[in-house]
Amino acid sequence: MKLQAFLPLVTYTDPNSDAVAANATAVAALLGADLGVLAVNVTIPQVSNALSRFLIDVPDMIRQAETTSRKHGERLIAAVEEAGKAAGVAVSAETIAESQPLLSATAALQARYHDIVLIGLETDNPTSRTTAESVVFGSGRPVVLLPETVDAGAFDHVAIAWDGSRVAARAAADARPFLARAKKVSVLTVADEKKLVVEDGARLAESLRRGGIEAEAAVLHGKGAAVARTLQDGAKERGCGLLVMGGYGHSRVRDFVMGGATEGVLKSLSMPVMLSH
CATH class of the missing domain: 3.40.50.12370 (Rossmann fold)
Known part of the structure; x- marks a missing residue:
């Protein structure tokens, strides 16, 4: 298809x-x-x-x-x-x-x-x-x-923002067409953003490897910086051309109530980002 x-x-x-x-x-x-x-x-x-x-x-x-x-x-x-x-x-x-x-x-x-x-x-x-x-x-x-300030490249290296949530899982699944064409995938977890088990990112990377995708997990430390900036900076430092994220938020009478990372990406986009809600 x-x-x-x-x-x-x-x-x-x-x-x-x-x-x-x-x-x-x-x-x-x-x-x-x-x-x-x-x-x-x-x-x-x-x-x-x-x-x-x-x-x-x-x-x-x-x-x-x-x-x-x-x-x-x-x-x-x-x-x-x-x-x-x-x-x-x-x-x-x-x-x-x-x-x-x-x-x-x-x-x-x-x-x-x-x-x-x-x-x-x-x-x-x-x-x-x-x-x-x-x-x-x-x-x-x-x-x-x-x-508009970044040329969309080949997306050979794709980053997935991961916190183990339903929305993040949906985004990872929606990104399959990109993951299948990538040479490498990095699973990024911001350790000081939520009370997460650090191994969560490693579990997703292992699952991707079982599916034939070269993947590794990395833990980011924001040190007080906004989550969106931490994720985008972490992805770019690793040479990723695309960042995959879950779009957190809901619509109430056409007013969008967004999570901090989603709001941050929409406010300050520095690389191609795939959002899935």
Whole structure:
């Protein structure tokens, strides 16, 4: 079965950078996946009011915002199609227009019809973060967050953040397509974060080795640093190209309540991270 990857493109208010095109197609090529691309453009209800028309010309401002959003989507789709052609990835693209409050929810809904989701998460781009949160917690699919400052590589060395929880186990299982292609896997446990048995990571590494995957366990000591930073720094120090984590949190009336590590990754992403909720 051929994997189907999905890339929602942020176009409003803060669009994705062009870096997402090369990064997403590189990951799709690694997985041998087709790439479905969706530009989620904004549509804004017209305001029927004489004052809005003649004093500040709101209808024209609305048209400009919608046009700008559409142009961002067209530019990003063209960049992904070009990158896909160079990487040998089959790309199918479409656009959809939605009101601003439903932009991220629409991305999460469309993601459910694919195997894995790729998202460009840029620094200081609140729109891409809102979309990432919605897709992680609302799609039911594993999500690979791709920072614009890092080129997605071959992911020869994959790190798994492990605390023995159900969510971590789900993430490790969802990461199988990456683990099967990796030359090495490191199971990372932050010893001073929770009251864990240190051997937990070693047990997962042993299980992976029984499945034919070269794996080893490592214990990290955060020394007061945020868990997300400890995990990402530990993974990078070991030469890992991808960090796999469980996405901790739940949705309550569309307010996301997240665990510290998940919040930290979304706030300060320094490497490709796969989150599974």
